[in-house]
Amino acid sequence: MIDHEQDLVSVREATDRLLTAAASWDNAAVAEPSRLPGWTRGHVLAHLARNADALVNALQGRPMYADAATRDADIEHGSARPLDVQLADVRETAERFQAVCAEPADWSRTIELRNGVTDSASRLPFRRWVEVALHHVDLGAGYELEDLPEEFVRREIDFLTERFTGNPTVPPTRVIATDGSGSWTTGSTEGAEVTVSGTAPELLGWLAGRREGAALKTEGGPLPELPTL
Structure with a gap:
């Protein structure tokens, strides 16, 4: 709530x-x-x-x-x-x-x-x-992104993954925070799923267009390109 x-x-x-x-x-x-x-x-x-x-x-x-x-x-x-x-x-x-x-x-x-x-x-x-x-x-x-409050980082990842859900230009994507902050799904429902994992700040940086995602790990395909916010 x-x-x-x-x-x-x-x-x-x-x-x-x-x-x-x-x-x-x-x-x-x-x-x-x-x-x-x-x-x-x-x-x-x-x-x-x-x-x-x-x-x-x-x-x-x-x-x-x-x-x-x-x-x-x-x-x-x-x-x-x-x-x-x-x-x-x-x-x-x-x-x-x-x-x-x-x-x-x-x-x-x-x-x-x-x-x-x-x-x-x-x-x-x-x-x-x-x-x-x-x-x-x-x-x-x-x-830096690492200085942001943990609650803020988690909630903004919630918001951004929800925003990209259903977008046909983004492949089905599972987003996993390796620091235990959570996991999310986003993107379309068509095609092979890509898994993207990393620390929550790194994930936020990628989702928010602040980092290119070089520190993230991907499985199932390359790092998805996200629409401009």
Whole structure:
């Protein structure tokens, strides 16, 4: 059962952790490349702020973004701001998200996200946790997938394997965490099954498009290529 209140606590902790790490930078560090192709650290921080705004919009019944072009333009425009402005934006928008989530609401209602995707309102705090935690890793500032909380890693693997289930471009795939975190099935139902095994952080890195999977072991075929998230 999803505990959105506990997830909100985790979101706040993850946000504080990211802000504390970034507070040690200077303006030059913000302009350095992140681990996301074509994005600086400033792009990542601007995206995090705008994502908080977008989730507030969704919770209040509005479209997350006016359109894709506006979303991209807002991130690009915000990417070159000084460090103090970036951090203030991330902090203030995070607080606004928390404040809206603290309002009385029906957490079982369905929320419309981007591109026709819908989800239960109760899952939005976890979605925000994913944004903050994975993008902290993307900043390339010493925080790695192995540093993520075990609960987070397991739940995000749950989410991603569910997302790829039934996708005809992914072969039937059994995913096994060698550290005992669990096992999952994903992909289509047609064709020979491929087994992919490794530590939970390595599996998450592959599923989330953060690692190429070189440290993973496969049986029954090559490592499946996954659709872009």
